Amino acid sequence: MATVFQQSVWKALEKIPQGKVTSYAEIARYLNTAAVRAVGSAVGKNPNAPEVPCHRVVRSDGRIGQYSGGEGVPTKVRLLTEEGVQTLEGKIIDFEKVYWEFKP
């Protein structure tokens, strides 16, 4: 289904430019909620994977986290690397430099 919550999350994901990443907490804060798990749940079960760059969302501690699609986390890491976000063993390199903040 496509609830307003999910649509809001996906819409926020589309605002992330290529080569940048953001965190679930950032999205939750952008949606004015504290349910970061709900965000992950909504993004993880998104029915329109290619339209939503869910691989540009990582954990707030700089780690990749999980990924549902393709080969899983390796696919997420590879996509990020292709877009210019360097990773090392499931962790973002220069996380502060590629971190994208949502503007109100």
Place this chain on the structure above:
DNA sequence: TACATGACTATCC
């Protein structure tokens, strides 16, 4: 550093 608790939703009984 590792474990337990917390907020909110979608999905499965």
Place this chain on the structure above:
DNA sequence: GGGATAGCCATGT
């Protein structure tokens, strides 16, 4: 239609 469970996590102890 209603209640219970789990989820691409965060944060505090």
